[in-house]
Amino acid sequence: LQGRRGVGPLWDRLALLAEADRLKSVQRATTLFDGSRNEFTGEHCWHVALFALVLAEHAIRPANAARVVRMLLLHDLVEIDAGDTPIHAGGDPAVQEAAELRAADRLFGLLPADQATEWRALWDVFEAAQSDDALFGKALDRLQPAKANLLTDGGNWPHYRVTRAQLDTRVGVKIRAGAPALWDWLEPRVDAWFARTRSAVF
Amino acid sequence: LQGRRGVGPLWDRLALLAEADRLKSVQRATTLFDGSRNEFTGEHCWHVALFALVLAEHAIRPANAARVVRMLLLHDLVEIDAGDTPIHAGGDPAVQEAAELRAADRLFGLLPADQATEWRALWDVFEAAQSDDALFGKALDRLQPAKANLLTDGGNWPHYRVTRAQLDTRVGVKIRAGAPALWDWLEPRVDAWFARTRSAVF
Numbered sequence: 001l002q003g004r005r006g007v008g009p010l011w012d013r014l015a016l017l018a019e020a021d022r023l024k025s026v027q028r029a030t031t032l033f034d035g036s037r038n039e040f041t042g043e044h045c046w047h048v049a050l051f052a053l054v055l056a057e058h059a060i061r062p063a064n065a066a067r068v069v070r071m072l073l074l075h076d077l078v079e080i081d082a083g084d085t086p087i088h089a090g091g092d093p094a095v096q097e098a099a100e101l102r103a104a105d106r107l108f109g110l111l112p113a114d115q116a117t118e119w120r121a122l123w124d125v126f127e128a129a130q131s132d133d134a135l136f137g138k139a140l141d142r143l144q145p146a147k148a149n150l151l152t153d154g155g156n157w158p159h160y161r162v163t164r165a166q167l168d169t170r171v172g173v174k175i176r177a178g179a180p181a182l183w184d185w186l187e188p189r190v191d192a193w194f195a196r197t198r199s200a201v202f
Numbered sequence: 203l204q205g206r207r208g209v210g211p212l213w214d215r216l217a218l219l220a221e222a223d224r225l226k227s228v229q230r231a232t233t234l235f236d237g238s239r240n241e242f243t244g245e246h247c248w249h250v251a252l253f254a255l256v257l258a259e260h261a262i263r264p265a266n267a268a269r270v271v272r273m274l275l276l277h278d279l280v281e282i283d284a285g286d287t288p289i290h291a292g293g294d295p296a297v298q299e300a301a302e303l304r305a306a307d308r309l310f311g312l313l314p315a316d317q318a319t320e321w322r323a324l325w326d327v328f329e330a331a332q333s334d335d336a337l338f339g340k341a342l343d344r345l346q347p348a349k350a351n352l353l354t355d356g357g358n359w360p361h362y363r364v365t366r367a368q369l370d371t372r373v374g375v376k377i378r379a380g381a382p383a384l385w386d387w388l389e390p391r392v393d394a395w396f397a398r399t400r401s402a403v404f
């Protein structure tokens with residue numbers, strides 16, 4: 001966690017916040033719910049944090065909503081350096097993971113040492129899905145784009161030729177692990193979309 | 203807080219979250235820190251929430267960072283109906299306030315009753331700057347766009363012909379009230395910009 005250090009903790013914090021602004025220019029593979037444009041990562045992080053506040057009661061086990069929000073607000077900062085990896089695009093996970101680790105070193109390393117350590121620990125727990133809060137946060141991080149896709153007639157699923165089985169591995173498993181009640185809500189809608197799409201093709 | 207009610211609390215919560223997505227399409231008068239485009243309100247809320255997490259120690263009195271974050275994540279939802287009011291544009295505050303109250307009734311009213319009451323109370327406290335947490339949140343809500351303007355050679359200040367005295371009333375007073383240490387950082391930068399601009403004109 002060695003980073004560039006400014007002339008005091010306030011300067012270092014403001015440097016991280018200025019760098020964070022760049023997350024507003026990282027484009028995701030998902031669109032807004034009305035399909036009008038692609039979503040940027042910064043606003044995605046706001047939306048999933050709001051999901052955590054509103055839906056806390058549906059976590060698999062009682063969640064510390066404040067900690068989930070904190071994780072979700074910072075979980076994608078690494079995309080400033082490493083870019084967004086669409087979950088259905090099939091990149092090499094090892095390459096992406098290495099890039100994100102370098103990004104975490106650099107970005108959290110901008111903060112004063114105590115804060116750098118705390119944020120890095122939160123990010124590590126989230127990435128490894130090592131707590132109930134992390135599992136719930138990860139469920140929301142999958143639910144929000146799935147909802148965007150369902151509202152835009154499948155969104156990017158046709159483009160990536162996502163199968164129902166892939167959707168389960170990449171989305172369903174993670175939502176069930178952190179918020180089974182939300183998967184119970186989502187699953188029939190996913191099934192209906194796949195049934196409708198298949199009947200349109202065959 | 204009477205709102206449309208769905209078939210259960212989860213449905214109501216998801217309705218609010220779908221409605222919230224529209225905040226990503228409300229454009230603010232400020233740009234991104236690199237000046238590349240105007241900022242949307244959703245990503246602004248993410249950024250100021252991150253300011254609260256990073257800068258909590260600079261609040262005028264010890265802040266409950268989790269509560270400040272919660273307020274900042276929801277404080278601009280009313281813009282979905284009422285639109286953004288640039289602080290330097292000189293609209294009628296009474297007209298805007300009435301529109302925001304109607305928006306708060308409608309939007310928070312989408313939530314289950316207990317959550318609607320809790321969110322509306324948080325929003326009311328924030329709007330009225332009635333707690334130390336609200337004062338700190340409001341300070342950050344002024345600091346972030348001021349920083350964007352300073353990084354883009356005054357940003358929208360020349361367009362709105364903002365004077366140094368207006369900047370103090372609309373920005374300085376609020377930052378000093380919630381986070382004087384942050385105003386100590388900002389003030390010499392503001393002064394330098396005004397000094398430079400005046401010397402360019404005369």
Ligand SMILES: [Ca+2]
Nearest residue numbers: 044075076141
């Ligand atoms: Ca994410």
